[in-house]
Amino acid sequence: MAASSHRRSRRPDRRPDRRTVRVPAVAVTAVAAVVLVVSLVVAFRPGGGDDDGARTVKPVAGAQVSGAPTPAAASTAAAASASASPSAASPTPSPSATPSARPSAKPAVPAARAGSRTAPSAGRIQPGTDYQGIATSYDVGNGDGACSYGPTSDVMTAAMNTADYETSKACGAYVLVRASGGASVTVRITNECPAPCEAGQLDLSRQAFAKLAPLSAGRIPITWSLLSPATSETVSIRYKTGSTQYWCGVQAIGHRNPLSRLEVRANGSWVALPRTEYNYFLSEQGSGCGGAIRLTDVYGEQLTVDAVAVRPDVVQSTRVQFARH
Structure with a gap:
């Protein structure tokens, strides 16, 4: 097809001309040179060459290639991918290429x-749920309790009734307690309140109870819910x-x-x-x-x-x- 394209571009006159007959060698040489150049261009352009024989398909950067590449090919593909345009399709990373969340070395303290x-947990106390109950008060002493946290100076604590204590699942929970009059207080569960405490009941430290009502009130109705506080x-x-x-x-x-x-x-x-x-x-x-x-x-x-x-x-x-x- 290259020679045919060349012939269409020259359109020679069919009538004999003595002047062109005198130098046939020069014309033939020029035509051959042009044909050779055009053939080389066609052969070396992307996808060029004859379709009659089998061609080797070279992988393009960003394309997925089946089969396991050699280490050298893998390095070449990685370099080509890094320089490719962002719009090019990226190969799916293998699991081994995903960065690990584990630190490479153990620090001096537990990481x-x-x-x-x-x-989410299926325990009795659920996030985003309001619970109705009764608040009472008790003397927390040194702050220690059934949760075994030990003595503490934090007096904004409470003992959870046995049902909602749920074998210590309530230990450490922060609870927002609201009284019917609008007063509220945040306490941390550090203890258990056994019977006669009933489901829904919180036995507050005296200091926490005083935030809601006078200690002389004894028992007051409350609404309480789980809290995830800033700390x-x-x-x-x-x-x-x-x-x-x-x-x-x-x-x-x-x-x-x-x-x-x-x-x-x-x-x-x-x-x-x-x-x-x-x-x-x-x-x-x-x-x-x-x-x-x-x-x-x-x-x-x-x-x-x-x-x-x-x-x-x-x-x-x-x-x-x-x-x-």
Whole structure:
């Protein structure tokens, strides 16, 4: 076709001309040179060449190529992809190319990573729900209670009725309490109120009760709900007194939202530890003691804390906190 195109462009006169017959060698040489140049252009243009034979298809930057490339080809493709136009199609990254959330080296303090969310907890106390009940008051003493947090100077606390305490699931929860007259107070659950406390009832510290009504009122109707407050406190881990690598009790302290689950890493999988009424999670066979810990709150958020050494009755900070809701 190249020669045909050349002939159409020259349109020679069909009548004989002696002057053109005298130099046939020059004309033939010129025509041959032009044909050669045109043939080379056609041969080397993208997709050029004869269609009669098989052609080698070269992958274009950004295109997916089937088959496993050699290391050299992979490096070349990566370089081409980096220089390609943003509008070009990008290949789907393989799982191994996804950046890992794990730190490359363990820090001096227990590190924590945010994990994927799970389904919200199915416990009695649910986020975004108002509960009706009665408020009473009691003397909190040194601030310690059934949740085993220990003495504290924070007097804005409360004891949860046994039904809603739910084997210590309410421990550490922040609760907004509202009286019928419009007064409100935020308390943290640190204790359990056994019978005759009934479902929905909160036994407030005297200082917290006084924010709602005079202590002489004794019992007042209230509405309360779960709160996810602003806080500068971070989550800490504490092993129970007597814990070793063969038996341990694990407790989380300072969490913004109530915990629904605590798991330890054992034999390559996560194992959920049972929770006691005194707010420790027990590993009675020693599984995972001193290893990684995963915490899940009632909203389904998970925090994974790298190996925490077994140091009984020592509060070890993780420097992380659950998200606010």
